[in-house]
Amino acid sequence: MNDPAPQPQATETEHLNTLLTWLLTAVSQQFSHMLLLGKRGDNTVFARIKTIDDADFPNAMRIIDLQLSEGATVSVGSHRVAVAQSTHAILQAELAFEQRLEQALQSLEIQTRAGQARLAQAKAPRPSYRAWLTETLQQVPSKPVATVTPQASPELLSGLLQLMEQTLLHALAYWHEGKVAEASTAWQICGAAMLYLTAIVDFWGSNVPDPDGISLPGSHVLIGSARFGADIDLVRTCATAARRSLEDSEVPRLAQLCRAIAEDCERITRTRNGEGIDAGLGNSRVFHDFRRAARYLTDDTASHKAKQ
Secondary structure, three states: OOOOOOOOOOOHHHHHHHHHHHHHHHHHHHHHHHHHHHHHOOHHHHHHHHHHHHHHHHHHHHHHHHHHHOOOOOEEOOEEEOOOOOHHHHHHHHHHHHHHHHHHHHHOOOOOHHHHHHHHHHHOOHHHHHHHHHHHHHHOOOOOOOOOOOOOOHHHHHHHHHHHHHHHHHHHHHHHOOOHHHHHHHHHHHHHHHHHHHHHHHHHOOOOOOOOOEEEOOEEOOOOHHHHHHHHHHHHHHHHHHHHHHHHOOOHHHHHHHHHHHHHHHHHOOOOOOOOOOOOOOOOHHHOOHHHHHHHOOOOOOOOHHHO
16 A cells, blocks of 8 residues: 555645545554553553654644635545554554655645644654654564464454544534534544454554554545444444454454444444444543544634534
């Protein structure tokens, strides 16, 4: 899979969507790596990756916010999330991604003040992060990590990561339309996907199913009833993948986890838009109200209709 890149003669909207794709790739990769590092108790590397994630995630939200404010099409291109195993491999994966990202950021042509602010924010923390990754790699020994046999299917992981990204886009789209309840429903589904991924990584410990990465298709903001329908369809896909992992598993604990995810997803498919999801494992008060996430948005865009 090729890295995200704007086509020749691309519009500013397309350049911003390319930037968004890179940042969401970074956020998904950082999220996966922080889960693994947190499980192992590698607090120093975890904390440093969290600092870059704390910059990238709000910036991604602000790019979506900016595009929606201007009535532009918001889309995310296909991308691949690298998920490494050992701490040394995680540092290598992060550095390799940052080196490619550096070149990509230099190629983007963004002229508006608001767009330039988003690009500048994406660039600002990267030199010090690359320097830290390079230095830390020299200090952390490379250790082979045994790969476990029982694994959740790559389709389940890809589906959950895609669900996180798609529902984030749609939550912001509802927010711009002044539909707080619908935004909160999408945000709750996004949170459920994060919690399912957390539970899977908690089972793996220091092992992951595909060291080469997880491929994600592109997505874009849909309109009308198609938006919620697409989210529910993706939840249904995750339920099917969890059932498949359950059937293939010979490990009771993994089978129990996949069953819980499948049953949760199947209950979520019965959710009505604007209502709270019916979930057990995927239920967290942190994600109940999108207004808590809206704090990441700034007032340099013309939106926030739902705040008024």
